[in-house]
């Protein structure tokens with residue numbers, strides 16, 4: 562009998578290295594109970610009024626699906642998910658790579674090479690609520706937005722945190738294990754995908770090259786919530802524009818590490834400046850539009 566490949570399930574105290582190794586091999590991994598119930602309760606309660614303002618989507622975004630964005634604007638608990646060590650640690654291990662700055666004087670004398678390493682940054686924050694009647698989504702790779710070629714180095718690491726339990730019936734995300742290594746010619750089929758089942762507070766963490774799709778919700782009355790958070794490299798464009806999605810007033814209240822990850826920190830050696838200064842300085846100087854002349858010289 563041929564067994565369909567599946568993803569490994571790891572406990573919450575797993576090391577980031579082990580998570581990264583599993584993702585490198587299979588394309589994704591499940592980490593159980595990564596987020597405490599109390600944190601998830603507060604996050605969902607904070608998001609509920611924003612969900613309730615959303616209409617259902619259409620096509621790819623789902624005609625029985627509501628999506629709530631800009632999670633850092635709406636809930637302090639977003640940071641708990643972003644900074645879960647097994648997630649962000651694995652994202653760093655999978656994404657960060659070496660580069661070199663090479664320089665020589667115009668007369669060709671002292672040539673020097675400096676090793677440099679990019680930072681990672683937040684790409685998207687989005688809560689996804691699948692209602693009964695939602696059919697399966699088109700199978701896709703999230704890194705298509707970066708025009709990523711496969712096989713190739715990862716450009717995106719995403720987590721789908723279970724805001725409700727995930728079952729095969731309520732639309733648990735479908736994944737094709739190992740498909741991150743497929744070339745760009747191979748066409749994925751839904752029959753090759755397996756549904757992810759996991760308790761609330763767990764997370765499916767995967768690279769952008771893994772083929773996946775939201776599942777179909779065939780329950781009578783059970784909604785499925787996923788909270789999507791992703792990281793990319795500091796020199797890529799963010800899927801969700803964090804500078805506009807989150808107001809500067811709100812950004813200034815967020816922890817330093819979160820502000821850095823939002824992109825308010827230069828990516829080494831010099832990507833993302835404002836007036837050739839670190840954007841964090843601009844954020845700190847910003848107050849509504851009062852300092853316009855000072856900031857926008």
Ligand SMILES: O=C(O)CCC(=O)C(=O)O
Pocket residue numbers: 689698703721732733734735773774775776787
């Ligand atoms: O809702 C899901 O399970 C997955 C959604 C998804 O993959 C997407 O919208 O890109």
Ligand SMILES: [Fe+2]
Pocket residue numbers: 701702703773
């Ligand atoms: Fe996706």
